Structure formats: structure tokens, C-alpha cells
Amino acid sequence: MADKLEKPQQITFDVTDRCQLRCVTCSKWKTVASDVISKELTTEEWKKVLDDLRNWLGEGFWFCFSGGEPFLRQDIFELAEYANSLGINVASMSNAFSIQHLYEKIIDSPIKSLNISLNAINNPIIHDESRGRQGSYEKAIDAIMTLKKLRDEKHKDLGINIATIVFPENVEEVIPLVEFVTKNKINGIMFQLLDDKESFHGYNYQRGCNTAGYKMPKELKVKYSNMAKRMIEVADRLIEMKKAGHSIYNSYEQLEAMKVFFNNPDDILKEIICDVGSTNYAIDPYGDVRLCFNMEPVGNIKESKPEEIWVNENSEKCRIRTKTCKMYCRMLNCNFKHNFANFNKSFMHKVKNKIIKILTGKA
Secondary structure, eight states, X not given: OGGGOOOOSEEEXXXXXXXXXXXXXXXXXXXXXXXXXXXXXOHHHHHHHHHHHHHHHOSSOEEEEESSOGGGSTTHHHHHHHHHHTTOEEEEXXXXXXXXXXXXXXXXXXXXXXXXXXXXXXXXXXXXHHHTSTTHHHHHHHHHHHHHHHHHHHTOOOEEEEEEEEOGGGGGGHHHHHHHHHHTTOSEEEEEEOOOGGGSOOTXXXXXXXXXXXXXXXXXXXXXXXXXXXXXXXXXXXXXXXXTTOOBOSOHHHHXXXXXXXXXXXXXXXXXXXXXXXXXXXXXXXXEEESSTTSOOSEETTTSOHHHHHTSHHHHHHHHHHHHOOOGGGXXXXXXXXXXXXXXXXXXXXXXXXXXXXXXXXX
């Protein structure tokens, strides 16, 4: 397989597991900062990673700072500047809880795309409760609007986007969030379905999940069931809005697949072949490399070149495992491309047939 394998398309730097929030959709916040800071890659080690990736992938590729909360790293702008000097494009995620003093720096930095987490627009309580910290909504809105204002004033080209996790309590917020993005000329919005919170774990205390023997938690099954009917209707509306020109980053195929998923989550395990092992390359705060966020590391960037890890025996085994994995995270955004090239050829035909059954009540 190695000689036919293309280079990865999605590069992620999980620069820290540390986070100030206590999101109900994630478990990274369990990480104790004092336990991990000394274990994280240093500034120079991250620069070495950038050098090695540049030598392997060439210039012009994108990577994303993720976490935890990336802006808790004091060297985040230094790393962004270094990447830019190598001709590498930089994106970042943020919960926006502690970046108020960094607005000017963000605007003046070479970061080209910033995704800010926002789970509600009409009801601040929904966002705050999902994030586990009061005031989270106010700070997220302030960051979005202030950064947009500064960007426009300085004629910068920073892309400001919203990232939303969809769960039962915020289903009715989905359409208003799209309208908010359009009204305020935010660059776009990306929706991600609620997943098992252990899928978003701190790598310091959990190196991987039991993907082969995974069973969806009963609590999660109930949540999906409670939101299924309404979410199918919302997905239809999102498709209409995307066709009308609203900047929704989810592909049409993913939105259609959401309807199939909510009709019966198990259909997704049969219909979608997960291919993250052939597209994703994620480096965690401690230098471990994963092709799948939920599986064990396939190597360490401090011990091997990135291209060597990409084709080593562990990576080959990981790719085989992703094909038979029993986890439902294959519905997440990292497994969807706009051209839908990475899925079995019959998938869309099956999706269309399933949607017809849903709409006619024959599913």
C-alpha cells in the first residue's frame, strides 16, 4: 500500500491538551496543566516539526493549531510566523474564552483562518452550559465581532468562522446561527454532530479508544433518538440554505448523510468507509503522531521523520483498522471532503435510496 499512498491532506497540531473550559462534549479539560506543561513539545521542537513537514510536503500546505485551547501556548504567534516564513498556511481553533488581550496580535499574525466555537446565538445559556463556564457566550460573541471589525479596519484577510457542535439542546439554534453568519458577513460556519465525549480526550491520560469493540453509550443513543426527527428537518433546511448561498462549509453529501444517521446511526457503519488513515496526520502535544484521533500513536515525531511515520508498519496497521472500526466518529468533519472522493462508490446511491424511504415513512 505504501508505494500507492498519497501524502496526507489534513495536518493538525494539537499543541496542548490544556483548556479553561469544561465542555460537556469533551473530556480534555480533565487534563491537569501542571502534569503536562513540561511534557509538551518546546518551541524549537515544533519548529523542527515544521521544517521536516516543509521538506516532505513542500510549501503551500495548510495545518491547523488545535487542542485544548491553542492560544494558551505562549509561543503560538512565534510558531505561526515561523510557519509563514516557510510558505506554510496556518489556521487555528479557539474557544475564545481568554483571547481578548490577543485580538490585535491575531489580526496582525499570519494566521489565515480562525474557527471560533459557538453553540448558540439566541440563547446564551445553551452555549454557556455546553461549555461549562458562565460568560463563555459573551466572550465568543465579542471575539467574533471585534476580530471582524479589526480585520475590516486593517484590510486584513483573516477568515473568521464559527464551529458548532449539534446536540439536543441546540437543534433550534442551528438555523439562527446560519442567519447570524450571513447577516454579519462572517466567513462561514461548520456543523459537527455530537459524539462520544471520550472521543475528545487528553492524550496525556488516554492514548486511544477501543475502536474494534466500541459500543455507543446508552446516554448518547438517547440523545440521538431525542433529536432525530427534528434534525432530519434541520438538515433539509441547511441544504436549502447552502444552495441559496449561505456559507455553510459542510458538504451536501455530509448533510444528506446526517439524515441517514439520525434515521438509524448503525446505517453509517455499513455505508461509510472511514479513510482518515489515508488523509489525516495529527501530532499531539507530546510528539506522538496519530492518523486517527481515537487510535493509538503510530510513531513519535521526535524519534522519526514525518514521512517515515506515514509509511511505517504501525501506520499500515492503523489504516486497516480504520476500515473495520465500530466507532461513529466517521460522521465527523475530518472524514468528509467536499469532493467526497474517499468513500465507497455506491455510498451516494444508497444515501439517496435511504432518504427516499425516510421521507415516505418506509424506512
